Amino acid sequence: MAETTEPILEVRGLVKHYPLTSGILFKKQVGAVKAVDGVDFRLARGETLGIVGESGCGKSTVAKMLVNLERPTAGEIRYKGEDITRLSGRALKSVRRNIQMVFQDPYTSLNPRMTVGDIIGEAYDIHPEVAPKGDRRRRVQDLLDVVGLNPEYINRYPHQFSGGQRQRIGIARGLALRPEIIVADEPVSALDVSVQAQVINLMARLQDEFDLSYIFIAHDLSIVRHISDRVGVMYLGRIVETGRDEEIYDHPTHPYTQALLSAVPVPDPEAREHRERIILSGDVPSPTNIPSGCRFRTRCWKARERCALEVPALAVPAEFRSVSGPAAHDSACHFAEEKQVVPPEGEGEGEGSGPG
Numbered sequence: 001m002a003e004t005t006e007p008i009l010e011v012r013g014l015v016k017h018y019p020l021t022s023g024i025l026f027k028k029q030v031g032a033v034k035a036v037d038g039v040d041f042r043l044a045r046g047e048t049l050g051i052v053g054e055s056g057c058g059k060s061t062v063a064k065m066l067v068n069l070e071r072p073t074a075g076e077i078r079y080k081g082e083d084i085t086r087l088s089g090r091a092l093k094s095v096r097r098n099i100q101m102v103f104q105d106p107y108t109s110l111n112p113r114m115t116v117g118d119i120i121g122e123a124y125d126i127h128p129e130v131a132p133k134g135d136r137r138r139r140v141q142d143l144l145d146v147v148g149l150n151p152e153y154i155n156r157y158p159h160q161f162s163g164g165q166r167q168r169i170g171i172a173r174g175l176a177l178r179p180e181i182i183v184a185d186e187p188v189s190a191l192d193v194s195v196q197a198q199v200i201n202l203m204a205r206l207q208d209e210f211d212l213s214y215i216f217i218a219h220d221l222s223i224v225r226h227i228s229d230r231v232g233v234m235y236l237g238r239i240v241e242t243g244r245d246e247e248i249y250d251h252p253t254h255p256y257t258q259a260l261l262s263a264v265p266v267p268d269p270e271a272r273e274h275r276e277r278i279i280l281s282g283d284v285p286s287p288t289n290i291p292s293g294c295r296f297r298t299r300c301w302k303a304r305e306r307c308a309l310e311v312p313a314l315a316v317p318a319e320f321r322s323v324s325g326p327a328a329h330d331s332a333c334h335f336a337e338e339k340q341v342v343p344p345e346g347e348g349e350g351e352g353s354g355p356g
């Protein structure tokens with residue numbers, strides 16, 4: 001989508017390090033959990049950016065910093081050009097209203113002792129200017145209707161709903177203040193596969209209806225495929241590859257993205273047969289002890305000496321700079337190569353389409 005216009009959200013050099021301390025009486029910092037270690041991205045108005053990566057790579061920490069539940073150690077979060085990490089008081093409150101979060105687990109993120117009406121309407125206590133007291137009930141009922149729930153359920157409790165319905169309540173709560181940006185942290189991961197598509201379709205419809213911009217977090221590339229315009233792949237606190245949907249899915253150049261794609265379920269049996277399986281060796285290193293050079297090198301089958309010495313920048317790799325094709329997108333790898341891991345549907349060819 002339009003990347004030339006000013007982004008609604010831009011993140012630069014975002015870092016969150018949690019200090020590791022030892023000692024009981026005299027606490028001394030002995031290291032840091034580098035949960036997020038230098039993340040950059042842009043989000044255009046009306047766009048969906050998918051952020052994907054394995055458990056522990058820092059996705060939720062990024063999300064929490066975007067909605068001000070965590071304070072960054074360093075970096076900027078620019079909302080319409082203004083760095084919101086420096087705001088406080090009324091200015092911060094007004095920005096927070098515009099960036100809302102939908103949480104992963106609809107079972108634990110809704111207070112079991114509150115009615116659905118109180119859960120959705122709670123935000124109006126902090127922002128009465130959005131819905132005057134006499135108007136709240138109607139507002140909440142409208143929101144229930146918008147997310148596909150019966151407005152008469154307003155006095156029910158979370159346990160009276162299914163998982164998918166609870167996530168609809170979570171989404172209604174996210175919409176209550178009419179935000180411009182929704183940060184959805186694995187909104188469908190806790191749901192049955194059959195319900196996931198319904199919730200994703202609902203979010204896609206709401207995006208058009210309310211002119212929303214989304215950050216959509218998932219640990220699996222297949223989940224974000226149909227909702228994102230662009231995707232950023234995270235590994236150990238950083239984005240290692242980012243590009244438009246088709247660039248990432250059909251022309252990945254980073255070995256980690258290629259490995260993730262090779263594990264994605266492929267519905268077409270013909271394509272499945274020709275899909276290449278890449279099994280990564282070893283575990284993800286601890287974020288307290290990040291490898292030198294390329295942070296993916298301890299699991300990369302292509303790693304060479306240079307990978308331990310030089311940090312690869314997230315940029316269009318030199319070999320693709322002169323071409324304008326879909327392989328020319330940002331990839332943090334010294335030896336980036338295009339590789340079609342999953343053949344496009346209907347084609348039986350599974351060979352890498354680039355060099356190598």
Ligand SMILES: Nc1ncnc2c1ncn2[C@@H]1O[C@H](COP(=O)(O)OP(=O)(O)OP(=O)(O)O)[C@@H](O)[C@H]1O
Binds near residue numbers: 018056219
């Ligand atoms: N408050 C904290 N103190 C110390 N370490 C933390 C804290 N919060 C998160 N971490 C660590 O930071 C890293 C990133 O965590 P985060 O929850 O952001 O990952 P994630 O990508 O969302 O993972 P998941 O897919 O499991 O939700 C993990 O190693 C985690 O243990």
Ligand code: SF4
Binds near residue numbers: 295307332333
């Ligand atoms: S820079 Fe080296 S270790 Fe890192 S992804 Fe590329 S080839 Fe693998």
Ligand SMILES: [Mg+2]
Binds near residue numbers: 185
């Ligand atoms: Mg998480």
